[in-house]
Amino acid sequence: MAVTAQSSDVPFEHLLRELTPQVLGIVVRRFHDFAAAEDAVQEASIAAAIQWPRDGIPENPRSWLTQVAFRKMADHIRSESARRRRETEVAGETRASEPAFDASPQEDDTLVLLFMCCHPALTPASAIALTLRAVGGLTTAEIAYAFLVPEATMAQRISRAKQSIKESGIPFQLPTSQERGQRLGSVLHVLYLIFNEGYTTSAGPRLRRADLSREAIRLARTVHTLQPNDTEVAGLLALMLLTDARRRARTGANDELIPLAQQDRGLWDREQITEGVALLSAALRKASVGPYQLQAAIAAVHDEAARAQDTDWPQILALYELLKRMSDNPMVTLNHAIAAAMVHGARKGLDLLDDLRGDPRLANHHRLDAVRAHLLEMAGESLAAAKHYRAAAGKTGNLPERNYLLMQAARLTTLTDSGY
């Protein structure tokens, strides 16, 4: 099944995905086996997706799912112990006891699951897949579709991730207060990556992955509900809302990229902007400012400009300066250079780019060429700009972006020497 906007409009699917982490929490606490419990809950969800539309949603859907998952677990334990019996040739009947059904969901279960799925021991790709399945309630097929890989590949990735968790011996409980900050940071990073995967057009000629962004927003909203006082959680949710608000304006009729300055701002989602700004303002009033809040603040400044030329660039420059002090990230330095150019002129921006020369993290990265091209164009050096746009086009791994960069180069050469 495809991850489509329509599918999440079906009420029972909403319900199923909301219940998935709750039921998984109950099953893990009862059986102490995360990997098997996760499989059991996935099977229960698939059973529900088949039966509920046909027979109607049961009166207590959570206990329906829990009972089915418990039964799957009992089957699993029976076949496991049968296998072990065969292996060790131990005689005698060891039946798995039927679990008593007294389980109730615990509020922190979803958070505990997120901490497990986003464990720093996992690769980002594994953590993303596992989070979408165990907490997001997506099927393996849906996740595979969203990442454009075969279902068997995604199934293997998820199963290996669960194996790593098993081997690491992480207990099913909230991290200690010392660990908590860092572990929450990993969770937020994974949600941020899911959002970006949906937002950027990194694979495939068609942009059909807005659903991943929506899913990231849903998960960030859940974390925010569970941790309402954490200002970076609020900052990340605000950043997602403020960025995603521009979704409809980002691409043209033929999926071509439309840069921020040329977007039809009437297509921006005002409601989402209002919500993002309110979240951010509340967070900024509370405590120390973190990088997600700063990025959200930058997005908010863009979103609040009625026209591109009304953008408050000095404000954006000041925010990037703060962000730069907080993180040693060359992408921040690139964006800072653009802001500096908008405030102090293209030369200033180009000088700042020179600081990045030789940074191994940007070696062969198309963004450095793309930004240099943009600033050279601002400085009126059209031919040099075209050269760097082409260099960027040769390096990007993204088809709509390559087309965009080639058009920029072509536009400049057409203007200067009307040909080539």
Place this chain on the structure above:
Amino acid sequence: MKYILMMNGTQANFDSYAKWSKQDIEANVAFMRNFRQELHDSGVFVDTKELAWPQEAKFVRSGADGEPITDGVFPESKEFLAGYWIVDVGSAEQAYKIAARVSAAPGPGGKPANMPIEVRQVLGSHGDLGL
């Protein structure tokens, strides 16, 4: 039967494409998008991918210790895969027709670029034998 249609080009071909006019690039991009849609609509589409350009292309061989030995400076005349389509059709002739169609994609000035398209059959598996 499945066939792969491969579009190849030398570094010089890639460089000259990057210097086409805006209109010419737009026309070519639009053609490729429609072509893909046509393949879908006619029920023969299996897969298509465009590759990043070959500046960073490497040939890799295993050294004595199993470590990769990379080779990456290529003569101008070396051809690189730019992208491919896989189609599921009834005959080789149908695959040739589709290849000819994409070879006629517009080039500079809107004239057909006439890029050579390499057509090869993709070998089937047990599943295709109906076993």
